[in-house]
Amino acid sequence: MQFINMTTHRVLVTGASGLLGRAILKEFKASSSWEALGLAFSRARADLKKVDLTDRKAVNDVVNEFKPDVIIHSAAERSVDVIEKDPEGTKRINLDATQFLCEAAGYGVLRVPVLYGEIEKLSESAVTVLFSKVKDTSTKSLIDAKQQRFPTLVDDIAYVIRELSEKKLQDPEIKGIFHWSNNEVYTKYDMAVTMAKAFGISTEHIAPDMSSSSTANRPDNSQLDCSRIENLGINKRTKFSEAIVDVLKPYL
Numbered sequence: 001m002q003f004i005n006m007t008t009h010r011v012l013v014t015g016a017s018g019l020l021g022r023a024i025l026k027e028f029k030a031s032s033s034w035e036a037l038g039l040a041f042s043r044a045r046a047d048l049k050k051v052d053l054t055d056r057k058a059v060n061d062v063v064n065e066f067k068p069d070v071i072i073h074s075a076a077e078r079s080v081d082v083i084e085k086d087p088e089g090t091k092r093i094n095l096d097a098t099q100f101l102c103e104a105a106g107y108g109v110l111r112v113p114v115l116y117g118e119i120e121k122l123s124e125s126a127v128t129v130l131f132s133k134v135k136d137t138s139t140k141s142l143i144d145a146k147q148q149r150f151p152t153l154v155d156d157i158a159y160v161i162r163e164l165s166e167k168k169l170q171d172p173e174i175k176g177i178f179h180w181s182n183n184e185v186y187t188k189y190d191m192a193v194t195m196a197k198a199f200g201i202s203t204e205h206i207a208p209d210m211s212s213s214s215t216a217n218r219p220d221n222s223q224l225d226c227s228r229i230e231n232l233g234i235n236k237r238t239k240f241s242e243a244i245v246d247v248l249k250p251y252l
């Protein structure tokens with residue numbers, strides 16, 4: 001006998017091979033209310049469908065075939081340094097592909113701060129990359145201690161996205177721009193010290209850098225107002241000092 005759950009909705013997740021997309025796909029797949037299809041490009045594996053999102057026809061084809069109720073667009077070029085060096089290539093994936101998807105569906109935007117979570121390598125996140133400097137106790141490192149950041153776990157973002165998607169299916173008036181972020185403030189130097197303390201590593205080789213000399217311009221404080229999502233009764237914030245231990249353990 002076959003049981004069909006009439007309340008199941010379909011979600012299409014782009015960028016499902018990426019840092020955030022992997023967590024989003026996992027969150028939806030863990031819920032029996034959703035049937036999820038993940039898209040990827042260069043890292044497409046057996047369970048991810050390869051689609052070049054800069055190809056309008058390919059985007060239309062996958063949307064017409066899968067017929068998603070919700071599309072979560074998590075594919076992008078996110079490195080501001082790459083964006084400044086390659087504006088044309090960035091336009092294709094960050095603007096054109098986004099336009100193709102918006103033509104196929106209505107849209108809302110979730111803005112997020114610097115993210116960390118389960119990684120494929122330390123350099124995959126601007127947070128976890130700091131651990132290379134923390135572990136290298138024989139090399140002195142200066143680490144930014146000026147720019148205030150709100151490092152947020154990708155699992156929390158994925159949870160918020162699924163909850164928001166479910167609320168939006170009940171109320172189409174839920175649209176526009178939303179923000180989600182952890183509310184603990186850390187500079188990169190604070191993050192590095194937290195990592196070192198968690199693993200009993202000395203901090204004598206790292207020192208705070210107050211000059212903020214990064215390649216691209218970045219704001220000193222990137223705090224986001226999350227009240228729209230909080231007012232919908234959605235809230236998940238995992239403590240940085242706890243989550244970072246699980247994320248970094250395999251790289252000790």
Ligand SMILES: NC(=O)c1ccc[n+]([C@@H]2O[C@H](COP(=O)([O-])OP(=O)(O)OC[C@H]3O[C@@H](n4cnc5c(N)ncnc54)[C@H](OP(=O)(O)O)[C@@H]3O)[C@@H](O)[C@H]2O)c1
Pocket residue numbers: 014015016017018019020021039040041042043044051052053054074075076077078093112113114115116125126
């Ligand atoms: N990571 C952060 O700290 C952070 C902070 C703020 C905002 N965000 C935003 O969050 C979103 C997700 O970021 P992320 O960190 O998960 O990025 P990521 O790890 O760099 O992943 C990017 C994803 O985009 C896919 N992609 C790139 N070009 C593509 C193409 N032509 N066709 C189809 N897919 C393509 C990649 O697929 P393949 O790898 O398979 O090619 C990958 O799955 C982005 O909008 C980013 O700006 C991220």
